[in-house]
Amino acid sequence: MKTETNKSAFLEYFGDTPKLRFLDFLIGNHFFDFNMTDMAKEARISYNSLKSFFDEFLEKGIIIKTRKVGKSDMYKFNMDNETAKNFLRFAWFLTKKDLGIEDKKSVLNSQKIAS
Numbered sequence: 001m002k003t004e005t006n007k008s009a010f011l012e013y014f015g016d017t018p019k020l021r022f023l024d025f026l027i028g029n030h031f032f033d034f035n036m037t038d039m040a041k042e043a044r045i046s047y048n049s050l051k052s053f054f055d056e057f058l059e060k061g062i063i064i065k066t067r068k069v070g071k072s073d074m075y076k077f078n079m080d081n082e083t084a085k086n087f088l089r090f091a092w093f094l095t096k097k098d099l100g101i102e103d104k105k106s107v108l109n110s111q112k113i114a115s
Helices: 011-012 018-028 034-045 049-061 082-099 104-114
Strands: 063-069 071-076
Touching: 011 018, 011 071, 018 034, 018 071, 018 082, 018 104, 034 049, 034 071, 049 082
Parallel strands: none
Antiparallel strands: 063 071
C-alpha cells in the first residue's frame, strides 16, 4: 500500500480524489480480481465512495466482473477495453517521465518536430 508521502506519479499529477485513487489502484493491480470491499480498502477509500461511482466504471467497461466467490462478486481492470489500456499506458508514461526514462520513439519524434 502506498503512503501519503509515496504517491504514484498518476496521483501526483492529477490529485488525490477517491475516484482517481480507485483508478490508480486498478492500474497497479490490473492482473488481479477483487471484491468491492477489498477494492475500497486497498484503494484507501470508503465503501460508500466506491459505490457512488462503481457502476459508472462497470458501464464504461473499465472494470468487469470476473467470477463469484461465495457471495462476493469479483472484479478486475478490463484490459480488453481501449480506455482502460490507455489509462495503463498513460500511468506508465508518467512514471517513466518522473524516473527520467525516455521512450526511444518519443525522443525520435521530438527531434523530428524540433527540426
